[in-house]
Amino acid sequence: MRWGLTKMGGDVSTHGRRIQIGGEMQTIAVPRRFERPVLACGARRENAFCIGVGDCAHLGPQLGDLDGPEALRAYEEAAQSLERSLGVTPELFAHDLDPGCLSTRYARGRGKDRAIGVQHHHAHVASAMAEHGLHGPVIGLAWDGGGYGTDGTDWGGELLLADFSGFERLATFRPIALSGGHLALALVDDAFDGDPPQGSLPALSGIPEGEVRRVREAIRSGEGSPLSHGVGRLFEAVGALAPGRGLSECDEGERGAYPLPVDIEATPWEVDTRPMVRAIVGDLRAGAPLPAISARFHNALAKVAAELCRRAARLDGKRPVVLGGGCFQNALLAERIREGLAKDFQVHLPREVPPGDGGLSLGQALVASALAGRS
Numbered sequence: 001m002r003w004g005l006t007k008m009g010g011d012v013s014t015h016g017r018r019i020q021i022g023g024e025m026q027t028i029a030v031p032r033r034f035e036r037p038v039l040a041c042g043a044r045r046e047n048a049f050c051i052g053v054g055d056c057a058h059l060g061p062q063l064g065d066l067d068g069p070e071a072l073r074a075y076e077e078a079a080q081s082l083e084r085s086l087g088v089t090p091e092l093f094a095h096d097l098d099p100g101c102l103s104t105r106y107a108r109g110r111g112k113d114r115a116i117g118v119q120h121h122h123a124h125v126a127s128a129m130a131e132h133g134l135h136g137p138v139i140g141l142a143w144d145g146g147g148y149g150t151d152g153t154d155w156g157g158e159l160l161l162a163d164f165s166g167f168e169r170l171a172t173f174r175p176i177a178l179s180g181g182h183l184a185l186a187l188v189d190d191a192f193d194g195d196p197p198q199g200s201l202p203a204l205s206g207i208p209e210g211e212v213r214r215v216r217e218a219i220r221s222g223e224g225s226p227l228s229h230g231v232g233r234l235f236e237a238v239g240a241l242a243p244g245r246g247l248s249e250c251d252e253g254e255r256g257a258y259p260l261p262v263d264i265e266a267t268p269w270e271v272d273t274r275p276m277v278r279a280i281v282g283d284l285r286a287g288a289p290l291p292a293i294s295a296r297f298h299n300a301l302a303k304v305a306a307e308l309c310r311r312a313a314r315l316d317g318k319r320p321v322v323l324g325g326g327c328f329q330n331a332l333l334a335e336r337i338r339e340g341l342a343k344d345f346q347v348h349l350p351r352e353v354p355p356g357d358g359g360l361s362l363g364q365a366l367v368a369s370a371l372a373g374r375s
Contacts, residue, residue: 024061025082028353031133032164032366035373039079039090039110040364041103042066043120043147043357046326049079049103050361053088057130057365062358066102076106094118094361094368098148116368120147121158122167124324126363128355129164132348136163137319139312139345141305141337144325144356145232154178156230156325157271159308161316164370170315171262171269171308175227176237177219182207183237185215186225191277201284203241231301231327234273238280238297247294250332254295260304264311271308276300302336309341320346324363326356 030052038052047066051058060082063075083089093111095104097119108115118126124147125140140160149155150169157173177186184203188196194216196204207215218225239247258276262269276297283293309321321341328334328350338347353359 026059026353028057028059028130028362029055029133030057030130030366031135032370034365034369036091036369037088038092038094038365038369039083039107040094040118040361040368041079041096041107042361042364043096043103044098044101046354046357047071047075047103048354048358048361049075049082050365051079051082051086051088051090052365052369053086057362058082058086059353059359059362062354072102072106075103092116092368092372094364096120096123096148096360096364097150101148116371118364118367118371119150119167120144120360121149121155121160121325122162122367123360123363124355125160125162125167125322126164126366127353127359128322128324128348128350128363129162130362130366131350131353131359132320132322134320134322134348137161137316138163139309139319139321140167141309141321141323142325143231143323143327145236145327146228146230149229154226154228154230156228156232157234158229159269159312161312161319164366165374169268170312171271172229173231173234173271174273175229176233176273177225178228178233179215179219179225182211182215183233184240185212186219187234187237187273187277188241188281189216189219191274191281197281197285201241201281231325235327235330238277241280241284242290242293247290247297249291250294250298251289251291252295252332254292255299256292256296257299257303258296260300262304262307262311269308269311271304298330298333298336301333302340305337306340309345313345318345320348322348324350324355324359328355 034052040050047063049060093107093115095107097117121142124142140162142158146154146156159171160167179186258279341347
């Protein structure tokens with residue numbers, strides 16, 4: 001294999017796997033045995049922890065955002081309650097790479113030298129692998145609002161070649177400047193080299209001129225405007241361009257797609273959103289129906305997902321494709337991607353384990369266990 005790893009109350013059947021759901025806990029039979037008990041601490045948003053022991057992972061209750069002392073106390077009590085219930089004392093503690101995340105601090109505080117950092121999108125892919133009983137390698141699409149990357153930047157539009165013990169980042173999306181509440185302005189400015197047709201777009205024409213100057217200066221300097229590769233951020237920015245309902249309605253009969261070229265000379269490959277944004281702005285200015293614009297946007301994402309997966313297969317052989325990350329709570333997007341790949345690939349969608357951060361700790365537990373086994 002050519003890839004260089006980045007180290008780091010009822011039953012439901014999911015593609016042959018058994019998932020028990022009892023009360024607020026899910027028990028998942030995992031494809032890789034835990035040699036040592038693991039407490040995986042999840043992330044900042046939609047937090048849920050996971051305890052891995054033996055042949056099972058026990059995914060705890062969905063606790064919501066871990067964003068303050070009160071939430072942290074509830075989190076600690078819930079984790080310790082599940083440990084007592086299972087009769088387990090964790091020996092490894094898995095956490096997100098984000099150093100500011102309370103669950104990261106909790107894991108490092110309890111685990112000391114037994115705490116293992118797991119990259120956010122690797123965990124998303126590993127979670128989907130676990131649900132479907134896959135050992136890997138897999139081609140993983142991890143699309144969400146964002147998560148801490150190994151280079152310290154905000155990832156979120158990732159194509160990974162992965163197993164539980166490592167991954168290679170093959171592709172990502174061109175980043176968007178997180179300029180406060182002005183994602184749409186940042187996106188259009190980037191697409192039009194700083195000279196967008198402001199006057200013809202209500203979403204932009206309503207921004208005071210002084211505010212536009214301030215945002216552009218912040219983007220140029222990078223101060224207060226970090227870059228994000230998240231597809232979730234792209235959804236927010238494109239949705240903000242459209243008045244009223246934004247992307248909330250979609251013409252499912254529309255099969256056109258906006259252009260989303262891939263720069264394969266870049267490392268990792270980069271999906272260039274600028275031609276698509278220019279086309280969306282053109283449609284908005286021409287008065288195209290919003291459901292048609294929404295459909296062309298979704299179709300563009302599905303089409304580029306299929307292209308990326310096929311490029312990955314040419315690089316390293318045909319592998320199962322798994323989808324993970326909060327963007328795949330969007331049923332239309334997930335289904336269009338499945339349709340585009342079904343002829344050539346086994347495609348595995350999250351079904352019983354949440355695709356977003358609520359299922360992240362399941363992947364963290366498997367990855368941490370695999371990494372500990374290699375040390």
